[in-house]
Every structure is written in C-alpha cells, then in structure tokens.
Amino acid sequence: MIGLLLKDLYVIRKQIAWYAGMLFFFGICSLIYSFLAYAAFAALMFTVSIPLAALSYEEKDRWQRFAVSSGLSAKTVVGEKYLLGVIFSVLATLVFFGFFLFMDDSGQSWEGFAGSACLQLLFLAIDLPLVFRYGVERGRMIAIALAFLEVLLLIWAVNLFSNFPLLLTLLLLFACSAGVLVASFFLSVLIFRRRQP
Amino acid sequence: MQSLQIQSLTKQYKGFLLDNVTFTVPRGAVVGLIGENGAGKSTILGSVLGTVHPNGGSVLLDGRQIGELSLGEKQKIAFVQDTACLPVELSVRMMDKVFSHIFLKWNSERFFALCKKFSLPEKKAVKKFSKGMLMKTAIAVALSYESELLVLDEPTSGLDPVVRDEILEMVYDYMQGGDKAVLISSHITSDLEKICDIIVYVHEGKVLFDEEKDALLERFVQFSCEKAALRELDPNCVERVLYREYGADVLVPKQCLPQGFSHKGVSLDEIMLFYAKGERL
Secondary structure, eight states: OHHHHHHHHHHTHHHHHHHHHHHHHHHHHHHHHTOHHHHHHHHHHHHHHHHHHHHHHHHHHTHHHHHHHTTOOHHHHHHHHHHHHHHHHHHHHHHHHHHHHHSOTTTOOHHHHHHHHHHHHHHHHHHHHHHHHHHHHHHHHHHHHHHHHHHHHHHHHHHHTTTSOHHHHHHHHHHHHHHHHHHHHHHHHHHHHHSOO | OEEEEEEEEEEEETTEEEEEEEEEEETTOEEEEEOOTTSSHHHHHHHHHTSSOOSEEEEEETTEEGGGOOHHHHTTEEEEOTTOOOOTTSBHHHHHHHHHHHSTTBOHHHHHHHHHHTTOOSSSBGGGSOHHHHHHHHHHHHTTBOOSEEEEESTTTTOOHHHHHHHHHHHHHHHHSSSOEEEEEOSOHHHHHHHOSEEEEEETTEEEEEEEHHHHHHHEEEEEEOGGGGGGSOGGGOOEEEEOSSSEEEEEEGGGOOTTOOEEEOOHHHHHHHHHHOBOO
C-alpha cells in the first residue's frame, strides 16, 4: 500500500500543487466575500480530483496490469485509491476549516461546514466505483451527471437531522458519509475483481 | 521438476477461443511461446500473471494454483509485459523507492547495477526514454527481485537487433542464477531459436505442438516442387503444403522425404508459416 501511495504522490505531484493553489485561492475568495461555498467547492474539487488524476495516469500506463501481476490484491489496489482520497479529504477539510474559522458570522454555518466536508466523502464514494467500472473518462462523465443527486442527498440528510442538537447532526452526517464510503469500497473491490486490467 | 503447469486452460472472448491449452515449463528450461498475432499467447501469459480470468483449466506454480498463492509466493514470478506498464512519469530513482515497497525481496543494488549496465539515466523521467530504453527498464525491474520464473510477453517486439540481443543476453544471465525457468512469447521466432529449449506453438487458440526446439527443427524438412508433382506424394507423409504461383513448398517429416527431391531444413518461422497458411494434401 505504501508503495502504491508513494507512486501516486510522485506521479501527480504537479496536480497536487495546482489543486492546493486553487484551494487557497478560493479560500481567500470565501474570506473576502464571506461566502463559504467558494472554499467548499475548492475542497471538494481537491478531494475528488486527486484520486481521479492518479487513476487517469494508471489507465494511460496500464499500471493496474502491473500491480495485479505483482501479486497485489484487489483490496490493496482499490483500497489505496480510497486512502488517497481520504488523506486529501482530511487535508482539504483542515485547510477549509482554517478559512472557516476566520470567516465572519454571516458566512459561518457549522451545518454548512460539516455538509461540505461530508460531501467530499460522498463524491468519493460515488465516483470511485464508477471510475473502476467504466474508466476515468466515462466514469467521470457519469459522476458529473450524478453530482446534483449527491447534493440533493446531502440536503435531504441535513434537513432530516435538523431537529437534532448540532453536535449530533454533525456526527450523524459524518457517520452516514463514512458508511457510504465503506460500502463503496467493497463495491469497487467487487468491480475490480471481475474485470481484467 | 515442473515449475509452471498449464492444464486445459480455456478462455472465451467474442470471436476467439483459447481451447484446452496444456503445457509445462520445467525448471532449468526456456520455453518459447510462438504463434501469429491474436493466436492466444498473451491470453495464456495473462492467465499466468492473473490479469486474465480463464473460463476453465488451471495454472499451477510448483503444484499450487496461482490464485491461491500468497504475495511472497506470487512474486516468485517476475514478468515483463508487452507494453512495459510502468509509471512513466517517474524516474528510475523514484521507481526504486516505489518498488522497494511493492516487492518483498527487492534488491536496490541490483536494480541500479542493471540500470547502469543498460545506460539508463537515473534522474530522467522514464516517459522521455526511447522504446528500447523503456523495455530495458521493465527488464531491470523484473530482474531486481528474487524470482524463480521469468515471464516475458513480446519483450523484443519493435526493437532494433542490438537491443534485442541485449535483452536475450539478460535471459541467458537469468538462467545462470540457479534452478530457474523462463516462459517467453514472441512472434520474432529468430530470437526464440537462439535461446529456447522448448517451443510451444499456439495456432488459433490451440497448441499445435509442444516439443524440444532441436528435435522440432530436426523433425521436418522442406522442398519445392511443381504442383503436378504433388500427386506423386503420399498424403500421409505430407505435413503441410504452401501453394505458390510457381509451384508448391512442401513440409514433410524427415523420415518421409520422398526420393529425388532436393530438400533443406526449416526454421521456426517457416514451420509457423506452413501451419498458418499451408494446407494438408
């Protein structure tokens, strides 16, 4: 797993720098305009784009053929992409949180913050199985088409928990997103095992 | 002792059937898999490496199913794919760091020694390498961890004779390192004639023959004759006939050579041609 992570970090190092720059730029925009959505959108882009960029290079190089031939299991190969996504989700959320703290009260909303952070996990959970199944190009198109459904799903969840205390709402949102991500991982493993790299 | 056993291997694709393929790769031998493009060579090698899921049959390494091997046991098979499949954004140095975490018995010293031997720059991204350099990198990776079987899928395809010769030298060197085995596929049969002990010929998804190279080359002779002269031949003694504009080329077992025809030996290329395009009498 460490070898695979290291490989991805080397391969997409330029993309990481680019997306990190975008994250800071949109974070500053959020501060200037007191509008959380800019930073939230950049954090989401950061989280989702990193594993997809790595998978796109793997497709070009036919790396997954090499990985399977090396004896690496489907769980390891697939799990590494989820781990990569989660690592960058945590990093993006930390940066996002930094901007969130400096935002004045008019732009701050804990539900909004938690919702944005959970949306990153939801996007990962839906995008990765699609990409493993259909490849990066087609998978990404389908994922974009489904993006509004994911946002609706989250709004529905936020409304569902709105009568609960704030802390419980945040915890429930996170638990649901994490649960969907775990289920998505097993689905991706199943998809990966069935196809021939 | 058998290193690799392929038993009744079957794989169905739309418009192609790999049909009941059986052969073995003994320790201490270089086995060459020959056949036309699309004959099924890569499907067989993919089944060995786990990238192709066969519909039937089994692949055994030292008597155990490939799918049941642990990571360490699976990594006893070193491999070079036809398209290298390496992360080409990386330099050789980066690859060393990555592969030292992927292969349990990775040998960095050996890797850098091989890269030096092949004159591969350490800091340059592999994507900037020529095709020959890329294939050499793939071979350096394959030879830098402890393995007992080396599987090469078209390693010399599209390379110039000098690089091809260097790659074949590496196969020689690999075989010097103990009780190892090599399974190599190629449609450049002249390369295989140089290094193989056993030839497995796959034609349209079936194994047509599986025998020692020297015995195979000794077994057949060919001669040319007028088409009218074919009538005088015993059909049971003729393996294949290639009809030409001027007459016919005939492949026969050496002991069946009819009197009065001047004959010559056959190369693997010619045997392949007779079987692929020739007809029975």
